[in-house]
Amino acid sequence: MDLLPSADQEALLAGAREFLVTALPVDASRWRDRDAVEARALKEFASLGWYGVGLPEPAGGLGLGAAEEALLLAEAGKYLAPIGLLAGMLAARVAWSTGLQDVASTILTGECRVGLVIPAQSGNVQLIDATASEQVVVLDSSTLCLASCSAFHDREPQPSLDQGVTLERASQIIPQVRPCESSGATLYLHAVVLVCALMVGLSEAVMEVAVAHAKQRQQFGQSIGVFQAVKHPLADMAVRAEAARFQTMMAALSIADARPDASFQTHAAAVIAGRAATANAHAAVQIFGAMGYTQECVVHHFVKRAVLLNRIIDGRLKQIDFLIAEKPSL
Amino acid sequence: MDLLPSADQEALLAGAREFLVTALPVDASRWRDRDAVEARALKEFASLGWYGVGLPEPAGGLGLGAAEEALLLAEAGKYLAPIGLLAGMLAARVAWSTGLQDVASTILTGECRVGLVIPAQSGNVQLIDATASEQVVVLDSSTLCLASCSAFHDREPQPSLDQGVTLERASQIIPQVRPCESSGATLYLHAVVLVCALMVGLSEAVMEVAVAHAKQRQQFGQSIGVFQAVKHPLADMAVRAEAARFQTMMAALSIADARPDASFQTHAAAVIAGRAATANAHAAVQIFGAMGYTQECVVHHFVKRAVLLNRIIDGRLKQIDFLIAEKPSL
């Protein structure tokens, strides 16, 4: 029993960090040139093997599991990694589990870029970062499936709250590849836990940004970090981030081991990580004061990404409702 | 338009304060000898005319209105006034409005002491401070009525959370005096606003106790009131108390003027004052630290009374549900 990364896992993470910090800086340089920066990073994720981290080696994967995927995405979440990373990991898994080995390969090699599709009201769907993608992975709570972007013929661009993604709306299509129902449910949990991991990273990174500011910013002749009105919200952020991280890792391990409580643990993770992302981003704005409210401060990207990630898993309220419908795991 | 007390009202309040501070001290002397202290005070309220504050002069009242009742009960609430005061005021009004002038007189003169009855689960009722009373006023959201204590033949004493009242359970009886439905609804609102007033007083008094402690208590070489972890929760208490007071006074005035939005204003007051009472009492415990958790500190009486008062108006959740069912008052 060990909830902290092993030495091998630490080594994997160290490599990831080294890559992320240069490939996906969360500063002005990123947003000035987002398309190019992210397209490059999405290619490089392929050469690092990220899309197949959790797939078996014969399938072209690294032969690791949901735990390693979650650890890596928690790192990537700190850098507000492009949604194409999540979508690619999920798409590769769907393709592999439905026997579409050739599609899986093009995703693993980075040839095929993948966007994300989620259900919207009145039978519509929303397409996230699908503009430069060939394939999309359609994520809803009853199933996951792959579809070609061209299947959506009435795509209409919409202004995205999160400036780090493109957003489109389209009519729902009949999914072209539908995995069997049972693996669909498992795949959904898998997807949820990966989104949780991104939210873990977001919660931690936005806290770190706020902590750094609280140490450096001077008011009334001292660093604002000495004031309890700053210190205590930061402590609460640490509590939320810690809860999010370890509940997410617990869920990832439960999925990796196919435990009977995997569903319970995953929905609990979604509730906790979803709140951590939103609440930590909100609290960070307040720590920065007026500056936090501008686009010159990095924090607004975290606020907007927290909205997006919570939405990708159908909103926190729905996740709570899933959880209360579960059998307890004592 | 004026939401602050007039000169006449201030004079009324000054008299009330002078009386309350000696008659109903919220300290050890009170609880050592509660029965005698409160029985005496309940008699004296009669000679001060409190039970008939809102009744017309020909009926033996002071000829004032719901606003003055609310102002007085907000003062009384600071001293955790016995429930017999609230019950007596309501009973006198019910008796008068249903033409039972003789019953009204015995209440106004203090000869007849009144307890309170509220509905409980499975067709039962709870009797509050009915042990030394002759009459009770039965308060539920569809009607108010008077009943003789003897009508409840299967009364069973129960340990009361609030040590400042007696609690009994009994089977529901058919009310012996039932006002017509329409005035019943108005009477219910009247009752709710008076309970709100008690909660306003509670919210303010427990804040004042906490403020005094924060100024006097020394830790780390200074008064704990300088720490934002103490100061800011106290500021939040002030916000809640101010909201509770003025929303309650608005509701009382709306009832006094029989305005169409009286119901809306009253349920809003119940939601706001109910939360102020509970949250301020909780926050005060924390300001006092470990001492706040003991019976040697006065705060626990406020915590318990906040539970009681919220329950008398059927719980905050029910009041919110009433409010959302209302037409908006813009």
Add this chain to the structure above:
Amino acid sequence: MNLLFTEEERDFRAEVRDWLESHRPPGIRPLDGRGMADYDIAWQRTQFEGGWAGIAWPVEYGGRGLTTVQQLIWHEEYAKAHAPEIGVCFVGLNHGGPTLIMNATDEQKRKHLPAILRGDQVWCQGFSEPGAGSDLASLRTQGRVEGDNIIVNGQKIWTSWAQWADYQELLVRTEPGSQRHAGLSWLVCDMKSPGITVRPITTMAGVAEFCEVFYDDVAIPLSNVVGGVGNGWRVAMSTLSFERGPGFMAEQMEAARLVEELIETAHTVRAPDGKRPAIQDDGIARTLGELRAEVTALRSMALAGISRADRTGTPGAEASILRLFLGEVVQKLYRAAMEIIGDESLVLSGWGQGWTRPYLHSFAYSMGGGTSEIQRNIIAERVLGLPRAR
């Protein structure tokens, strides 16, 4: 205590309602750019011509000199008529102008007050600095007296709409080496003076509202000092008692309107279970019910604040209670909206429309006019009498 208006007040309400009905400008107010400034100025001129400019200003300075309750009525009817927000004219009418009234020479008054009322002069504020946000007294922008001028060097920040302003109320340190509140002066700064650079800052919600203003040897005539060199702090603080108690009512009414709009929205969007309208979800309904109670209480508190101001002449530190509570309620409202509207939460709504852009804007509610932390300090220290930190 009473909720009644006098007959005169009721007549006044009818007069206000009629005038607003026939003069309220048509169309939607732009939320950014030159068009916005022009719109605001035109509307100010209309009000001036109708005799409604400077409703709280004394009559001797061209204002309308309304009582507090009349101001309340004005703001209530203004909100009901959906009249546009005051926008770029805010600082001149509600801060710069009143400061001049209380502190300026006759000549200074003559030059600026009528022009502000007519909409001919747009003013902005110049108090905050990068190193002096919540701690205003630590400001460092320097004013060096040279002959008949004060030469200003330094930087201000969070100046709303500086790009559209003609004048700025500018607080600078004119006594070198002075500390805290001492040695400051309050100047009328012509925004067209050489050496001024304005750089707008884009907010989270995409509006270029705030600006940085840089001063590079800007010469301001000594005759533009208001209240005397070195008295800047006193002058800047003198208008605290002019803070708009009744103006708060417009903000309350806007919040109340939004709660009802969100309740309506909850009738049209689906609940998290996808099976019924969101309003039928007890959890969502209860959040909305609490919000309804809160905005209702805000109105009662605002009325009480007006009654208080009517007696004491100043809204007092209790104004911080209103401000803090309003900010909390509005932020809670938009955060609830983001959960209720479901997939719409991903779409950035148009200017002044929908829920998402206003959600982003709502972060400003705990910043403007002192952060929520500062408001809590004020409440604790000035309302409750708690000691200040050393």
Add this chain to the structure above:
Amino acid sequence: MNLLFTEEERDFRAEVRDWLESHRPPGIRPLDGRGMADYDIAWQRTQFEGGWAGIAWPVEYGGRGLTTVQQLIWHEEYAKAHAPEIGVCFVGLNHGGPTLIMNATDEQKRKHLPAILRGDQVWCQGFSEPGAGSDLASLRTQGRVEGDNIIVNGQKIWTSWAQWADYQELLVRTEPGSQRHAGLSWLVCDMKSPGITVRPITTMAGVAEFCEVFYDDVAIPLSNVVGGVGNGWRVAMSTLSFERGPGFMAEQMEAARLVEELIETAHTVRAPDGKRPAIQDDGIARTLGELRAEVTALRSMALAGISRADRTGTPGAEASILRLFLGEVVQKLYRAAMEIIGDESLVLSGWGQGWTRPYLHSFAYSMGGGTSEIQRNIIAERVLGLPRAR
């Protein structure tokens, strides 16, 4: 990262489970009075005889010397078996004893350690004072060295179960005029010494758990000083690293059990509308769902804490995160319960039963072991590295 236990650990779990099943004392533990103390002592003796006394103590001192993971297993099985809480034996086993192990002379160890394990010595703590609550270092109880004795005068407070204790770990100021952490000594105080008066304090929930202890010229032999005169602070702090990471699991499991019990209760009581079970009210269900998520996260965090302690030998300042979060969750749980149970909220429930008495008890969760405010300071300063206030 893995959730697997080794075969040895699984065998150990079976052993623990079997033993607890056959030895767990019958009946309900009294929650106050001599009967409670006797019950706790008898149960400690049973554990001693079964070889389960001092599970975390080194084997050389008579303990069981379990690994951290074994301790976790013990606590999990203990909670599952509904074994009684440790009660009056807590301080001896978890604080006084470990302090002696790390700091005492052989003779001191021989005198106390075996007796604590057997249940023959009940210990209490004597650190907090009326003027030194959160600020422990400002304590003022004096110890004057006179011949072979230290003469103690002063007062302690918040000493749990002092009325049933045989010994006290007592921190006093032995260097007159010394400041803060300097000049303190850690003494073994015999509670039967002349001059000691114990006054129990009744909690909000009606339990006489905490005591004031008054010292009037109490003579304590110099040989009872542990770690040397003047080293009291170091001695008192030495056991911080002994804090029970795995013991936290018992508290988490209790909280998780309570959430499920409240969910069951919500199936039987009526919703606010009176028409359906409370659990069918979406708002109530969602509060319960959030609580379920939170206690689940607490377990994951506790396991992570154990993994961390396993690597570093100490739970670290992150233990404050667990403690703060647990307190918040438990208080939220009982506050939700008070709304859910309706009219039952007015009835004071029996000892250890129902919801209302535990609701009152739950206020202690943000006080004990440092208030929530102190926990937040610790997290901010030691986990996040923020500066301390001067």
